[in-house]
Amino acid sequence: MPKIGxxxxxxxxxxxxxxxxxxxxxxxxxxxxxxxxxxxVSAALAFHYFGSKDQLLLATMRSLLRQLKEEAIAAIRQAETPRGKVSALIAVSFGAEQFAASTVAAWLAFYVEAQRSEETRRLLTVYARRLHSNLVAALSPLCGRLEAQHVAEGAAALIDGLYIRRALDAARLDVGEAAALVEDYVTLKLNAVKPETGR
Known part of the structure; x- marks a missing residue:
């Protein structure tokens, strides 16, 4: 009999x-x-719990997304200013565990899988929308919603791009350097906002 729990x-x-x-x-x-x-554990037990390899891989992806979501919520709650919330979201995106080489490789594999798997594509779309929405909410008080949409799109693209470069070993950036590149982009965009127009 298996142990309860x-x-x-x-x-x-x-x-x-x-x-x-x-x-x-x-x-x-x-x-x-x-x-x-x-x-x-035995392969039979793995099949018992998940039914198939595809279901286990989807559960793995959901686990990554759940971890990101929980970390983002906690980081936003701790931040005291809108700019602090933006920095918190960037830091979460490059958390040591998320930006570990094996995790980055897994993310890239999921992006490839999304070309054939509707459920994988749906989960990645949820991730992308959540990141964009969180960034827009944090940026809007700093530059207005329209500009926030634009800055959030650029920041998200940078984050995804740095993950791809990390996976391909094209950029030997540590978590701090990767986050700093996105921070620099956000700062440049916010500094370019014209106070008189609200942009």
Whole structure:
């Protein structure tokens, strides 16, 4: 008989193992057997909990998105000013765990998968809309909603671009340097706002 309360622990172990396996492979070309072995459980148990590899991979992606959402909410609540909220959102995007090489590789694999999987594409769209919405809400008091939309779009594109460069090893940036590049962009855009027009 399995111990009561072990299912959530084993599910998390499988999700963590899936994330690591995807990162190590640089793609979603991993097997349930590999993931289960890394998590210390049988493949049969992995199939019992998730039904299929695709469902486990989607659960892994949802776990990443949930973590990002929770960290963003906490960071926004702690920030005392609109500009502080913008910086908090940027910092969360480049959190040490999110910007780890294996996690970045997993994100890139999910973007590739989104070309064929409607559910993966939907989850990535949720992520993109949430990031954009949070940035617009934080930026609007600083430059007006119209300009905030524009600045948020640029900041989000920079964040995504830095993840791609990190995944391809094209930019050996640490989390601080990556965040600083986005901060510089936001500061330049906000400094260009004309007070008399509200832009």
């Amino acid at each position: 072990m299912e959530p622990v084993r599910r998390k172990a499988l999700v963590d193992a899936a994330l690591k396996a995807i990162g190590d492979h640089g793609s979603l070309d991993v097997t349930m057997q590999e993931i289960a072995r890394s998590a210390g």
